[in-house]
Amino acid sequence: xxxxxxxxxxxxxxxxxxxxxxxxxLVNNSPWWGYPLAAGTSLPLIWRRRVPFVVGVVVGVxxxxxxxxxxxxxxxxxxxxxxxxxxxxxxxxxQRWTTLVAGPLGVLASTNSLPDALxxxxxxxxxxxxxxxxxxxxxxxRRYAEVLEDRARHLDRxxxxxxxxxxxxxxxRIAREMHDILAHAVSLMVVQAEAGPVxxxxxxARAEAAFEAIGQAGRRAMTQLRWLLRGVGDPVxxxxxxxxxxxxxxxGEVGRTGLAVxxxxxxxxxxxSTEVDVAAYxxxxxxxxxxxxxxxxxxxxxxxxxxxxxxxxxxxxxGHGLSVPSGRRPDVAATGRGLAGIxxxxxxxxxxxxxxxxxxxxxxxxxxxxxxxVVPDPVVRKPRVEAQT
Numbered sequence: 001x002x003x004x005x006x007x008x009x010x011x012x013x014x015x016x017x018x019x020x021x022x023x024x025x026l027v028n029n030s031p032w033w034g035y036p037l038a039a040g041t042s043l044p045l046i047w048r049r050r051v052p053f054v055v056g057v058v059v060g061v062x063x064x065x066x067x068x069x070x071x072x073x074x075x076x077x078x079x080x081x082x083x084x085x086x087x088x089x090x091x092x093x094x095q096r097w098t099t100l101v102a103g104p105l106g107v108l109a110s111t112n113s114l115p116d117a118l119x120x121x122x123x124x125x126x127x128x129x130x131x132x133x134x135x136x137x138x139x140x141x142r143r144y145a146e147v148l149e150d151r152a153r154h155l156d157r158x159x160x161x162x163x164x165x166x167x168x169x170x171x172x173r174i175a176r177e178m179h180d181i182l183a184h185a186v187s188l189m190v191v192q193a194e195a196g197p198v199x200x201x202x203x204x205a206r207a208e209a210a211f212e213a214i215g216q217a218g219r220r221a222m223t224q225l226r227w228l229l230r231g232v233g234d235p236v237x238x239x240x241x242x243x244x245x246x247x248x249x250x251x252g253e254v255g256r257t258g259l260a261v262x263x264x265x266x267x268x269x270x271x272x273s274t275e276v277d278v279a280a281y282x283x284x285x286x287x288x289x290x291x292x293x294x295x296x297x298x299x300x301x302x303x304x305x306x307x308x309x310x311x312x313x314x315x316x317x318x319g320h321g322l323s324v325p326s327g328r329r330p331d332v333a334a335t336g337r338g339l340a341g342i343x344x345x346x347x348x349x350x351x352x353x354x355x356x357x358x359x360x361x362x363x364x365x366x367x368x369x370x371x372x373x374v375v376p377d378p379v380v381r382k383p384r385v386e387a388q389t
Contacts (some may be wrong), residue, residue, distance in 0.1 A: 006049055009238070014045035017078045037066040041079040045372070048086045053095040060102070081131040083179035088135025091349040096136075103128040174211060176341045178225070180282050184289045186222035189214045191257040213256055242281040244272065244304070250281070251302055254288045261288070261301040267306025272372045275349035280302075280313050280370055282306075283342050283353065287366040289338075296320055297363065311372040316358055316365040342366060 021038040040062030044055045052222045080103075087099045193214060224242065248263055255261040273281075284302060291297040297319030305312040339355050346353035351370035358365045 007046065010048055011046045011323045014043050015081070016083070017045065019283075020078060024259075037062055041066060045079055045082055048083065050347045052083070052086040052090045053092075053099075056087045056091075057212040059083040061236055081127060084131040085135035085138075088132045089139045096132075098314060100132055101131065110124065112250050125155075172344075176344065177282075180186070180285055180289075181221050181224045181294075184285050185217045185287050186345055187293045188217040188253065188257060209256075213253075220378065235263055242285075243277040244269070244280045245300065247281060247284050247304065249290065250285060254292060254300070257292060259292055259297065261302065263298070263304075265304045265306075267304075267311075269304075269306055270372065270374065272311065272370075273349065276311070276351070277371060279345040279349050279351070280311065280368070283313055283366065283368050286339075286342055289316075290364070291317040291319060294319075306372065309325070309371065309373050313370065314369045315366065318358075318362060318363045342368065346370060 005370035017038075018039055022035070025035060025038060041059050044058045044062075048055045060083065063077055063080045084099060084103055087095055093100065117214045127152060193210075251261045251263045288300060300315065300317045303312070303314040303316075305314075342355060343353045346368045349370060351368060353368040355364070355366050355367070357363065
């Protein structure tokens with residue numbers, strides 16, 4: 001409740017209690033000083049939330065004075081009960097203990113004799129203790145509600161942090177996928193576009209094949225981008241799906257650019273998780289893209305080795321590796337997001353990846369070991385294969 005509204009409510013409450021004290025004074029023709037005493041027991045309740053203990057002291061003293069005057073009619077101590085409740089709910093520790101002890105003593109002080117108080121004022125004492133108990137219960141309930149609200153705020157902040165982290169991870173995943181898709185497609189399109197004009201007159205069939213390869217690479221990239229941005233299901237075109245089964249098609253696609261690509265598959269192929277399936281394909285794709293665009297390689301070898309519980313992926317080329325040939329500017333893309341993405345992809349599905357120069361510093365090798373546990377009774381089992389493409 002806001003402060004202004006609380007003051008209005010307390011003012012109305014104090015006015016109602018004062019109004020309840022006036023009729024007995026009028027009926028009994030009480031002296032004029034009874035009205036200020038009645039006001040002293042009720043009107044200070046306007047400030048009960050701001051200074052509860054001070055209000056309790058003022059109301060208690062006024063109530064004792066009212067009760068000690070013989071001409072005053074007996075009335076219910078409404079204001080005293082409200083002040084006691086407020087101190088028990090909002091007061092400090094020492095204020096609460098003081099009120100708990102002073103309340104019954106104040107009731108006894110308002111009587112003319114101690115025996116009369118012990119036998120006739122038991123009910124007011126019980127009312128005072130009951131008001132204190134209700135205030136203590138309200139204090140406990142309010143503290144519990146504050147703890148729950150504070151815990152809810154912490155949970156909301158934690159959820160917001162998790163949401164932001166998940167959103168950042170999703171943006172990074174989409175950026176990595178788009179890099180792999182577009183870099184590979186553009187590399188193929190550029191190589192074929194450069195070769196097309198050279199042979200357009202001398203070898204029209206080869207030129208036509210080059211332009212067809214450009215169109216095919218663009219269509220496949222668009223298919224994968226639509227699948228990526230939709231974020232649901234697999235692409236409709238099975239040949240465009242990034243998976244280990246489509247690595248041979250990927251090798252053949254790159255081989256049509258003039259780069260000699262060989263593929264060796266050893267071991268017993270089996271079904272793997274979607275994460276491993278995509279990671280293996282993208283790692284091979286990124287390695288081929290780098291060999292095509294940056295390494296000046298003439299040959300690339302791809303090796304898939306199915307072991308007991310894992311699959312090893314190795315792509316090696318005979319290019320210049322990380323060194324830059326004379327007269328050529330360094331290409332940031334060759335050592336930028338692509339190679340970093342290979343390590344991220346492998347780690348994301350529980351595997352490891354390394355990249356570096358080949359034997360003797362010649363060429364470049366990408367190696368990854370990804371988990372591929374053997375299922376006891378797989379749905380589909382393929383025979384052991386030793387293939388050379």
